[in-house]
Structure formats: C-alpha cells, structure tokens
Amino acid sequence: MSDEQRxxxxxxxxxxxxxxxxxxxxxxxxxxxxMSVSTIVRHVLLNTFGLVExxxxxxxxxxxxxxxxxxxxxxxxxxxxxxxxxxEGVVLGWQEVLLNVNAVCDRCNAVLRKGRRAAIAVRERxxxxxxxxxxCLARVRAEE
Numbered sequence: 580m581s582d583e584q585r586x587x588x589x590x591x592x593x594x595x596x597x598x599x600x601x602x603x604x605x606x607x608x609x610x611x612x613x614m615s616v617s618t619i620v621r622h623v624l625l626n627t628f629g630l631v632e633x634x635x636x637x638x639x640x641x642x643x644x645x646x647x648x649x650x651x652x653x654x655x656x657x658x659x660x661x662x663x664x665x666x667e668g669v670v671l672g673w674q675e676v677l678l679n680v681n682a683v684c685d686r687c688n689a690v691l692r693k694g695r696r697a698a699i700a701v702r703e704r705x706x707x708x709x710x711x712x713x714x715c716l717a718r719v720r721a722e723e
Contacts, residue, residue: 590707612690613681621707622683670709673698673716684712 597605609616675698682691689712691697698716700709711719 611681612683613693614683618683622685622688626688669703670700671703672701673711673719674701675716678710682708682710684715685709686711686715686718689714 605616605619609619612619675696678691678693678695678697681693682697683689684691684697691710691712696713698711698713700711702709
C-alpha cells in the first residue's frame, strides 16, 4: 500500500475551543452513554448538516407553498453510514448483536443502551463502528 493510500484512509483531527460548560456537558453525556467525547462530537457533526439541510428545505417549501408556487423536490439526504461506506469501504452487511456498550444509531440518533439488541456494520475494510437500531434495521430490510 502506498503512502498516499494510507494517508487517504486516516481520519482528520479537528481541534476546537468550547466553553467549560459545554466541555462538562460533553464529558457527562459521554460517560452516560459509555462512549468517547470524540465519538459523541463526530455523531453530532455528521448528523447536524443533514438536519440543517432538511430544515432549510422544509422552510423553503413552506414559503413557496404560501406563495402559490410548487415546492422544490427533496434532495435525498446522505446518511452518515453511506458517507462512511464511501470513505471506509462498502458495508457488506449488518450483524445483529446484543450490545455490551452504549451506542448511537447512525441513522436516527437513537440511544442504544447496553444490553439491548442492535445491528453493527460489517465492512469491506476497517473503519469506524456503525450501529443501527432495530427500527432502522427493519427499514434496511424493507428497502431490499
């Protein structure tokens, strides 16, 4: 494997300043969920852009409808799992598991508590762990 290929697979580190109250909140939430602060922040960032896009699109469509115009077509939202699949290799399948750690559903952000059933992505190449709740896994099955 070339150095260029190895560099492409590495994740980037993002440094940011946050007020002490947010730092305390992040650490407490991470402890509660049994996850790292880094994982919490990564999930928030990955899902925030899609959420903001949805809010802007809904607001635009509401304004157009009030003005008597046709709403814009919705652009399909790229889910975090799909982004990861492109960056880290194809998701070959989903393995149902009994969680031994707390996690967060990659599609709906539901908190997945230790001791509950969920699904974990089986990837073509190593990458970040991706979990789905049982409802989102059922939707994946329905899409097939």
